[in-house]
Amino acid sequence: MTLPHRDNPYSFDQFLTRRNTFDYYRDDPFLRELVQKYSGDQWETLHQRLLEFSPRVSYRWRDLADNVARPEVLPRIQHYDGHNHRIDRIARPRETEILEREIFSQGLFSARTTPWEHFVKRFLLHQNGEFGVMCPLACTEGLIVLLKYYPDHDTPELDQILLHCKEGIDGDFGIGAQFMSEIQGGSDIPSNLLEARPDGKGYRLYGSKFFCSAMQADYAVVTARVTGSDKVGTFVAPAWLPGDKERERRNGYVINRIKWKMGTSELPTAEVEYQGAAAYAVGPVDRGVASAVGIVLTLSRLAVGSSSGGAMLRAVREALLYGRFRDVFGQKIQQFPLTARQLEEMAEAAQRTTAGAFKVYDMFLRQGRKLQVGLKSDEPVEVQKQRFNLRELILMQKISTAHECVDIIRKAMSIFGGHGVMEDFSSLPRLYRDAAVHELWEGPRNVLLTQIYRDLQRAARWYDPAEFAATVLNGAPGHQVEERVAQLNELLKKPVLSVPNRASLMAAGEWESFCGRFFRVYQEQALREVGGEKPTINESLTNE
Numbered sequence: 453m454t455l456p457h458r459d460n461p462y463s464f465d466q467f468l469t470r471r472n473t474f475d476y477y478r479d480d481p482f483l484r485e486l487v488q489k490y491s492g493d494q495w496e497t498l499h500q501r502l503l504e505f506s507p508r509v510s511y512r513w514r515d516l517a518d519n520v521a522r523p524e525v526l527p528r529i530q531h532y533d534g535h536n537h538r539i540d541r542i543a544r545p546r547e548t549e550i551l552e553r554e555i556f557s558q559g560l561f562s563a564r565t566t567p568w569e570h571f572v573k574r575f576l577l578h579q580n581g582e583f584g585v586m587c588p589l590a591c592t593e594g595l596i597v598l599l600k601y602y603p604d605h606d607t608p609e610l611d612q613i614l615l616h617c618k619e620g621i622d623g624d625f626g627i628g629a630q631f632m633s634e635i636q637g638g639s640d641i642p643s644n645l646l647e648a649r650p651d652g653k654g655y656r657l658y659g660s661k662f663f664c665s666a667m668q669a670d671y672a673v674v675t676a677r678v679t680g681s682d683k684v685g686t687f688v689a690p691a692w693l694p695g696d697k698e699r700e701r702r703n704g705y706v707i708n709r710i711k712w713k714m715g716t717s718e719l720p721t722a723e724v725e726y727q728g729a730a731a732y733a734v735g736p737v738d739r740g741v742a743s744a745v746g747i748v749l750t751l752s753r754l755a756v757g758s759s760s761g762g763a764m765l766r767a768v769r770e771a772l773l774y775g776r777f778r779d780v781f782g783q784k785i786q787q788f789p790l791t792a793r794q795l796e797e798m799a800e801a802a803q804r805t806t807a808g809a810f811k812v813y814d815m816f817l818r819q820g821r822k823l824q825v826g827l828k829s830d831e832p833v834e835v836q837k838q839r840f841n842l843r844e845l846i847l848m849q850k851i852s853t854a855h856e857c858v859d860i861i862r863k864a865m866s867i868f869g870g871h872g873v874m875e876d877f878s879s880l881p882r883l884y885r886d887a888a889v890h891e892l893w894e895g896p897r898n899v900l901l902t903q904i905y906r907d908l909q910r911a912a913r914w915y916d917p918a919e920f921a922a923t924v925l926n927g928a929p930g931h932q933v934e935e936r937v938a939q940l941n942e943l944l945k946k947p948v949l950s951v952p953n954r955a956s957l958m959a960a961g962e963w964e965s966f967c968g969r970f971f972r973v974y975q976e977q978a979l980r981e982v983g984g985e986k987p988t989i990n991e992s993l994t995n996e
């Protein structure tokens with residue numbers, strides 16, 4: 453019998469203690485297992501480094517990240533100083549500035565950080581969301597790889613930019629951004645209108661970009677058309693020319709405004725007007741779309757896969773902990789079959805997504821981290837096929853994981869009941885809003901579904917789609933592979949990309965479901981390869 457109690461003694465502290473002391477790496481047997489499997493003989497050193505790194509992510513940086521998306525600290529812009537100088541100063545939350553300094557100074561792109569160390573550290577960081585730092589990290593990686601891809605230039609400034617971003621100069625690490633989207637269509641980079649006017653050895657940029665994230669960055673990869681040309685090139689524009697950062701004198705551009713966004717709100721995304729900014733061409737000025745898509749966007753898309761895995765692991769773990777803690781109608785939430793089943797399904801999705809992200813990254817490393825600009829190259833056809841496999845997996849991973857992540861975080865929030873939508877009860881509402889952004893940036897779903905279809909059609913002359921499907925799904929149960937191969941062959945004969953009519957609408961729907969199911973078979977196989985019988989997150993927490 454329950455009697456009245458004036459001083460209700462209810463407390464969440466037991467849940468909070470467990471949640472807040474959880475170390476993202478040390479306390480997650482599944483993640484440790486994955487790291488051990490993939491890092492091979494580097495494991496011992498890596499394990500030690502991660503044990504040192506993880507507490508910072510799991511406690512200090514987590515707490516800082518939780519404070520950045522509050523409405524009262526959203527990024528703001530001050531256009532003029534008190535003496536009528538145009539400065540376009542971006543004011544960001546103090547927590548983001550601290551996070552940025554501390555995380556960038558880890559030298560994640562430096563030669564002293566091994567590729568697996570880089571990947572797993574970023575994976576751990578993704579559990580905190582905080583795109584004020586994670587977006588510029590992805591952009592900086594794109595800038596570095598682009599500069600390394602085109603080393604033969606006569607521009608010492610580009611070497612300095614590479615050094616600044618990769619190894620740091622006097623302890624200061626350069627930050628990159630990527631400005632491609634214009635008002636008339638972000639997906640359609642070939643329709644860019646921004647002008648790059650030749651000026652001596654370099655160029656001057658004129659025109660506008662409509663989605664410019666990481667506005668605090670030191671350098672931006674900018675796509676533009678050279679004066680008189682109908683082709684788009686890729687350029688690097690410094691935010692400030694040497695010596696001007698301290699004086700707050702920007703390099704020939706103004707920031708019109710900072711956008712008001714539903715997610716990644718701590719990240720300043722702006723609209724920019726170039727008025728003669730100095731810029732340097734990177735790679736052939738008529739192959740900018742291929743460079744931007746094949747290198748810069750591909751890396752950002754790869755990051756979406758691990759970001760989705762990281763966010764899901766965190767959301768599901770916290771839902772599991774809450775399910776173990778919270779009593780309703782006299783029993784723990786997790787003891788209701790309805791909840792237990794949902795938790796199990798969520799845990800499987802989080803692990804499957806994470807295992808898939810590790811497997812795709814492993815393929816990237818096995819290919820020497822070399823990305824390809826365009827579909828074809830001079831390499832032997834077997835190597836081209838491997839590069840094609842990676843390209844398509846990255847596209848499929850981007851759309852599948854970004855889509856599922858929103859769903860899984862929403863389900864995790866529902867385990868918390870009304871507390872699930874309270875911004876100061878957990879980080880889940882923030883992660884949920886950020887996940888919605890993942891579906892849109894770095895290529896929205898339909899653009900990538902189209903790209904995969906076109907790639908398979910174009911490559912069919914030298915790479916049979918059936919061979920592609922069987923190779924990528926190698927190891928999965930035979931009947932699943934055969935089914936996907938047959939479906940793919942059928943779908944490539946259907947009017948998926950033609951004009952809208954009954955038949956093409958049906959085919960388009962089938963294509964969308966096919967891509968989701970195809971990548972899921974890949975992820976399930978990745979999960980099996982971790983050892984299959986490993987405890988799920990659910991069991992490992994229950995068995996403590």
Ligand SMILES: Cc1cc2nc3c(=O)[nH]c(=O)nc-3n(C[C@H](O)[C@H](O)[C@H](O)COP(=O)(O)OP(=O)(O)OC[C@H]3O[C@@H](n4cnc5c(N)ncnc54)[C@H](O)[C@@H]3O)c2cc1C
Pocket residue numbers: 630631632633634635636637638639640663664665666713715716721889892893894895896897898899902
């Ligand atoms: C928070 C945020 C930050 C961003 N930051 C940056 C940034 O820093 N730099 C940058 O360059 N961009 C940035 N973007 C822009 C982003 O990359 C674009 O929004 C995206 O490329 C889509 O462009 P769009 O918004 O103009 O949509 P559109 O290109 O107009 O697309 C609208 C719809 O049409 C569909 N569509 C387009 N083409 C096809 C096709 N061929 N077949 C079928 N459907 C199609 C799309 O799927 C979408 O549903 C950011 C976006 C967001 C949300």
